[in-house]
Amino acid sequence: MRPPTALSIAATDPSGADGLSADLKTFTALGVYGAAAVTALMLPDDDGDVRPRTLGADLVRGQVEAVLDEVEIDATRIGLLPTAAAAETVADLVETRADELGRIVLDVVMVNEEQTVLVTAEAAAALRTRLLPCAHVLVAGPLEAAQLLGEVVARDEFALRDQAERLRALGPAAVVLRGELGDVEADDAEDADDEPETHVVIAHPGGADALQADGGIELGLRGTAATLSAAIAAQYARIAQFDREGELGEIGRRGATDDDLTVIGSAQEFLASAVDNAEEWEVFHGGAGPVNHLITLAE
Numbered sequence: 001m002r003p004p005t006a007l008s009i010a011a012t013d014p015s016g017a018d019g020l021s022a023d024l025k026t027f028t029a030l031g032v033y034g035a036a037a038v039t040a041l042m043l044p045d046d047d048g049d050v051r052p053r054t055l056g057a058d059l060v061r062g063q064v065e066a067v068l069d070e071v072e073i074d075a076t077r078i079g080l081l082p083t084a085a086a087a088e089t090v091a092d093l094v095e096t097r098a099d100e101l102g103r104i105v106l107d108v109v110m111v112n113e114e115q116t117v118l119v120t121a122e123a124a125a126a127l128r129t130r131l132l133p134c135a136h137v138l139v140a141g142p143l144e145a146a147q148l149l150g151e152v153v154a155r156d157e158f159a160l161r162d163q164a165e166r167l168r169a170l171g172p173a174a175v176v177l178r179g180e181l182g183d184v185e186a187d188d189a190e191d192a193d194d195e196p197e198t199h200v201v202i203a204h205p206g207g208a209d210a211l212q213a214d215g216g217i218e219l220g221l222r223g224t225a226a227t228l229s230a231a232i233a234a235q236y237a238r239i240a241q242f243d244r245e246g247e248l249g250e251i252g253r254r255g256a257t258d259d260d261l262t263v264i265g266s267a268q269e270f271l272a273s274a275v276d277n278a279e280e281w282e283v284f285h286g287g288a289g290p291v292n293h294l295i296t297l298a299e
Contacts, residue, residue: 002244004032004237007067007101008230009060009090010079011040011052011109017283017290018042018223023077025293026230030270032237035071037063039090040082049116057085064093068100074237075102077230078131080109084122091130098134103236106135106172107229108144124148133171136236137264139229140167141179156181157199157210164203174260175203178228180217202264211265214272220288221278224271227291231267239263 008023016025020036027034039060040052067073081087094101108127110119119127128148132138145163146153154160160177168175180196198213217224239259271291278292 002072002241004234004241005035005071005074006032006230006233006237007035007037007064007071007073007076008079008233009037009039009064009076009081010107010226011042011082012038013042013223015222015284015290018226019079022223022226022290022293023079023230023233026227026270027234027237029274029293029296030231030234030238032074032234033071035067035073037067039080039086050112051116052080052082052118054082054086057083057089060086061089061093064090068097073100073102074240075105075233077105077107077233078135079107079226079229080118081123081127081131082119084120084126087123087126087131091126091134094131094134102240103136103233104134105137105139105229105233105236106131107225108132108138108140108148109225110144110147111141128170132167135172136174137229137232137260138167138172138175139225139232140175140177141225142177142181143179145177154181157201160199161201161203161208161210164201165208168203173204174264176228176232176264177201177203178213178225200268202261204260209261211268212272214268214275219275219279221275221291222288223290224275227274227293228267228271231270232264235263235266 006027008020010020012020024034040054042050043053044050081090111117142153154163164175164177178200181199198217200211200213202209273295274291274293277295281289283289
């Protein structure tokens with residue numbers, strides 16, 4: 001019996017909270033075999049700001065090709081691609097070996113929680129022009145969405161939905177935008193709420209809907225976006241397995257709108273549970289901690 005499989009192409013966070021580590025934990029928690037290709041190492045610089053230490057494009061290509069030559073992949077999550085060379089290399093692989101990568105979930109990462117810029121302008125352009133049209137699902141924050149569209153950051157859920165729908169028109173079957181927004185109903189800054197609210201919207205062929213937020217951003221937890229996008233990829237991998245076994249009929253085939261909504265909703269529920277079960281965790285010496293990927297092991 002071949003289990004469902006997923007590939008993570010992402011940066012690695014030595015703490016295990018984010019990026020590739022979060023992906024592999026999410027895959028395992030959802031019963032999916034995970035493979036990985038590292039694009040960068042996330043390490044603090046002399047000022048204490050965490051920035052990517054990039055790998056050469058040839059090393060990124062070599063890792064992905066090694067995985068595809070040995071493992072049959074059902075879904076792929078693409079995370080941080082900090083340089084144009086890395087982004088172009090992954091785009092080349094997506095275009096030439098698309099049938100071997102399964103459903104592609106593109107998690108556009110441009111800044112971290114401290115608002116440190118993680119990608120070059122050239123890398124951002126490659127993400128927009130080459131990878132975005134190839135993705136089945138795009139996951140991004142409000143800032144990344146604005147940069148992809150070349151406009152200001154959305155200030156309310158209505159604007160965020162509009163941006164999600166316009167990003168979907170660029171290629172993906174579905175777009176998930178998740179992040180904090182201020183109170184835009186206030187006439188000025190003095191009337192605005194002190195605390196921004198997290199919003200999650202999904203654009204699909206039937207329109208745009210709001211999902212229940214998970215609370216991870218308010219708690220300052222690390223790895224929430226990676227966990228969400230990895231969970232989406234994992235659910236597509238599971239669907240591919242069910243489809244191979246003849247248990248799904250038309251569910252799981254490209255263009256099945258209801259299936260995309262179900263997959264993304266299920267992934268958001270997994271993230272919400274992982275966030276809720278991390279509130280009492282004390283993994284790090286201090287600062288923001290990880291979400292709890294161990295929740296399925298305790299069930």
